Amino acid sequence: MRCLITGGAGFIGGHLAEALLKRPDVTAVVAVDDLSTGSRRNVAKVMGDPRFSLKVGSILDLPDLETLIAESDAVIHLAAAVGVELVVHDPIRTLNTNVYGTGRVLEYAAAHGIRTIIASTSEVYGKSRKDSFEESDDLLIGAPTRSRWSYACSKLIDEFFLMAYVRNRSFPGTVVRFFNTVGPRQTGEYGMVIPRFVKAALNGEPLKVYGSGRQTRCFCHVADTVRALTGLLDCRAACGEIYNIGSQNSIAISELAQLVIAELNSSSGIETVSYDRAYAKGFEDMLRRSPDTTKLSNLLGWRAELPLKKIIRDVADDLASMY
Numbered sequence: 001m002r003c004l005i006t007g008g009a010g011f012i013g014g015h016l017a018e019a020l021l022k023r024p025d026v027t028a029v030v031a032v033d034d035l036s037t038g039s040r041r042n043v044a045k046v047m048g049d050p051r052f053s054l055k056v057g058s059i060l061d062l063p064d065l066e067t068l069i070a071e072s073d074a075v076i077h078l079a080a081a082v083g084v085e086l087v088v089h090d091p092i093r094t095l096n097t098n099v100y101g102t103g104r105v106l107e108y109a110a111a112h113g114i115r116t117i118i119a120s121t122s123e124v125y126g127k128s129r130k131d132s133f134e135e136s137d138d139l140l141i142g143a144p145t146r147s148r149w150s151y152a153c154s155k156l157i158d159e160f161f162l163m164a165y166v167r168n169r170s171f172p173g174t175v176v177r178f179f180n181t182v183g184p185r186q187t188g189e190y191g192m193v194i195p196r197f198v199k200a201a202l203n204g205e206p207l208k209v210y211g212s213g214r215q216t217r218c219f220c221h222v223a224d225t226v227r228a229l230t231g232l233l234d235c236r237a238a239c240g241e242i243y244n245i246g247s248q249n250s251i252a253i254s255e256l257a258q259l260v261i262a263e264l265n266s267s268s269g270i271e272t273v274s275y276d277r278a279y280a281k282g283f284e285d286m287l288r289r290s291p292d293t294t295k296l297s298n299l300l301g302w303r304a305e306l307p308l309k310k311i312i313r314d315v316a317d318d319l320a321s322m323y
């Protein structure tokens with residue numbers, strides 16, 4: 001199997017490349033990445049593997065993107081403008097990459113009938129107040145005057161695009177909606193909460209909790225996420241379907257800050273920062289964001305297995321190794 005990973009030098013992409021190259025049936029992994037939020041460090045472990053190659057360029061204008069896709073047996077499309085801070089501050093880049101870039105990938109993959117999985121996000125559930133979200137739920141996105149929703153909307157357009165190709169062109173495509181995925185090599189630079197907290201705790205700096213801290217989230221180890229992705233890739237029954245991928249153990253962000261401090265024996269304190277100060281005036285957040293993963297569990301017997309303490313430890317070990 002020849003695999004193409006767009007965003008392959010990203011956080012999830014790098015871990016996926018490593019996992020795919022451990023499989024004897026995988027003959028090539030090509031990563032396409034513009035290295036905007038990704039880095040060579042994410043693929044350092046596979047750089048020496050002759051079956052791996054990194055093509056630096058943007059999905060928006062890479063001239064040989066169609067050829068690369070046509071030569072693949074499977075495409076995992078992860079390239080996107082990612083991270084709440086980046087999205088809030090650069091909604092034009094978000095919309096361009098996530099709508100036109102994904103549009104290009106899907107057009108070529110559908111034209112050549114290539115098995116494809118695209119990454120969407122729990123953000124598409126928007127401001128809906130359910131305790132846990134199912135893939136068939138209605139979605140409640142905020143107003144366009146709030147730029148944070150540009151990410152959810154752009155990913156939702158991607159989902160509609162994929163479903164249209166499935167329906168009208170028998171395209172073997174699948175959507176995955178990642179809930180917070182965390183692990184080694186994830187950067188806190190673009191607003192990801194666990195690497196941000198761990199870095200502050202290791203440096204003895206205050207952990208900045210945005211908003212009240214009562215908002216809850218579920219954190220899934222990237223190794224569990226990658227196991228779900230490779231399982232779905234092999235599964236034809238997943239074509240034309242949407243799957244939540246995430247942990248079902250939720251924690252309030254203020255408790256997460258305390259847990260990080262305790263786990264890392266840190267002397268750091270906790271500072272509360274208003275959303276207006278952290279992001280932009282009028283920033284809207286969701287109180288709860290928890291996945292119902294019954295659909296994926298019924299298909300693959302998958303569930304997130306690695307506990308939050310292991311995630312914190314792995315992120316800390318990775319950050320410590322950089323200094």
Ligand SMILES: NC(=O)c1ccc[n+]([C@@H]2O[C@H](COP(=O)([O-])OP(=O)(O)OC[C@H]3O[C@@H](n4cnc5c(N)ncnc54)[C@H](O)[C@@H]3O)[C@@H](O)[C@H]2O)c1
Pocket residue numbers: 006007008009010011012013032033034035036037038039057058059060077078079080081082097101119120121122177178179180181182
């Ligand atoms: N990590 C999470 O918790 C999470 C949650 C929901 C959805 N997702 C989705 O999963 C995917 C992977 O996210 P990640 O966490 O690995 O983030 P990441 O930023 O590490 O990965 C995205 C990669 O895409 C690359 N990229 C961006 N624009 C590009 C372009 N125009 N052309 C080529 N490459 C481009 C970046 O350089 C980066 O390597 C994204 O689609 C993201 O929206 C992630």
